[in-house]
Amino acid sequence: xxxxxxxxxxxxxxxxxxxxxxxxxxxxxxxxxxxxxxxxxxxxxxxxxxxxxxxxxxxxxxxxxxxxxxxxxxxxxxxxxxxxxxxxxxxxxxxxxxxxxxxxxxxxxxxxxxxxxxxxxxxxxxxxxxxxxxxxxxxxxxxxxxxxxxxxxxxxxxxxxxxxx
Amino acid sequence: xxxxxxxxxxxxxxxxxxxxxxxxxxxxxxxxxxxxxxxxxxxxxxxxxxxxxxxxxxxxxxxxxxxxxxxxxxxxxxxxxxxxxxxxxxxxxxxxxxxxxxxxxxxxxxxxxxxxxxxxxxxxxxxxxxxxxxxxxxxxxxxxxxxxxxxxxxxxxxxxxxxxxxxxxxxxxxxxxxxxxxxxxxxx
Ligand SMILES: [Mg+2]
Numbered sequence: 001x002x003x004x005x006x007x008x009x010x011x012x013x014x015x016x017x018x019x020x021x022x023x024x025x026x027x028x029x030x031x032x033x034x035x036x037x038x039x040x041x042x043x044x045x046x047x048x049x050x051x052x053x054x055x056x057x058x059x060x061x062x063x064x065x066x067x068x069x070x071x072x073x074x075x076x077x078x079x080x081x082x083x084x085x086x087x088x089x090x091x092x093x094x095x096x097x098x099x100x101x102x103x104x105x106x107x108x109x110x111x112x113x114x115x116x117x118x119x120x121x122x123x124x125x126x127x128x129x130x131x132x133x134x135x136x137x138x139x140x141x142x143x144x145x146x147x148x149x150x151x152x153x154x155x156x157x158x159x160x161x162x163x164x165x
Numbered sequence: 166x167x168x169x170x171x172x173x174x175x176x177x178x179x180x181x182x183x184x185x186x187x188x189x190x191x192x193x194x195x196x197x198x199x200x201x202x203x204x205x206x207x208x209x210x211x212x213x214x215x216x217x218x219x220x221x222x223x224x225x226x227x228x229x230x231x232x233x234x235x236x237x238x239x240x241x242x243x244x245x246x247x248x249x250x251x252x253x254x255x256x257x258x259x260x261x262x263x264x265x266x267x268x269x270x271x272x273x274x275x276x277x278x279x280x281x282x283x284x285x286x287x288x289x290x291x292x293x294x295x296x297x298x299x300x301x302x303x304x305x306x307x308x309x310x311x312x313x314x315x316x317x318x319x320x321x322x323x324x325x326x327x328x329x330x331x332x333x334x335x336x337x338x339x340x341x342x343x344x345x346x347x348x349x350x351x352x353x
Contacts, residue, residue, distance in 0.1 A: 057220025
């Protein structure tokens with residue numbers, strides 16, 4: 001089973017049926033896998049805050065939802081995370097491409113990488129960092145924790161993780 | 166007619182429906198006029214009423230009316246292509262277009278100037294886009310509900326506000342009450 005198949009299997013096994021995505025190079029494989037998965041309604045969003053609105057609606061409609069996005073989106077979505085997702089206690093797993101870490105070819109990505117964990121910590125968002133290939137084994141437990149606690153949860157996946165995967 | 170009068174005129178049509186209502190005065194007015202467990206009030210997050218409504222419509226089978234404003238649609242313009250390309254026939258987006266940012270003091274929006282939200286929605290690929298005068302909104306909504314086709318209604322009305330109290334219900338209570346209602350209707 002590839003890492004992308006494993007990630008999508010964990011989403012499905014945790015009852016997630018609605019996934020919104022804004023693409024990133026590192027996430028291309030998992031987004032393809034989401035698209036192929038019949039158990040998941042895949043709805044690409046134009047902006048990540050829009051995507052979180054879609055997820056909030058699906059969640060209230062009884063479908064567990066998740067968002068897949070890049071870490072630059074943390075800058076876009078702070079207001080939505082605070083005044084919608086956290087304020088209304090909506091569970092939201094966020095599978096995030098952690099650009100700007102070791103191996104990054106694009107200098108500008110580092111500018112957001114240095115703020116990513118600090119922002120998530122400031123927002124009191126439980127944050128998990130996948131660096132080694134085996135870290136993916138924790139995904140199932142993280143998803144269960146997210147729906148138990150009804151909070152947004154960040155899963156940062158860096159270049160080393162995707163390289164080793 | 167101003168927005169609060171439009172809302173008052175559509176209460177007989179929307180009272181029994183699942184409604185997602187835009188932040189600020191629209192939610193406060195709806196809450197004051199006709200508070201229902203089937204109403205979801207946004208207390209924050211400008212722009213996302215149409216997105217929350219679409220997510221809700223795609224996730225379950227009951228009809229959903231998302232009430233939005235011109236300013237809010239302008240702030241989340243990406244929503245219109247997403248709506249056009251993810252057709253949910255149980256979804257109606259009602260844009261109450263008063264050409265101004267009502268909740269912040271009626272500053273003009275571009276929708277009240279050169280930009281037609283009706284034309285933008287059509288250009289984005291939305292198939293059933295209806296523009297109506299304020300006094301025809303209830304009828305347009307009734308027709309959209311009966312058609313069982315995804316519809317965008319752009320209601321052109323005057324700007325202006327009335328005094329309304331803020332909503333002091335807790336967000337989690339609003340959500341819990343709404344979700345119970347959604348679940349009960351889908352179980353029938
Ligand atoms: Mg307005």
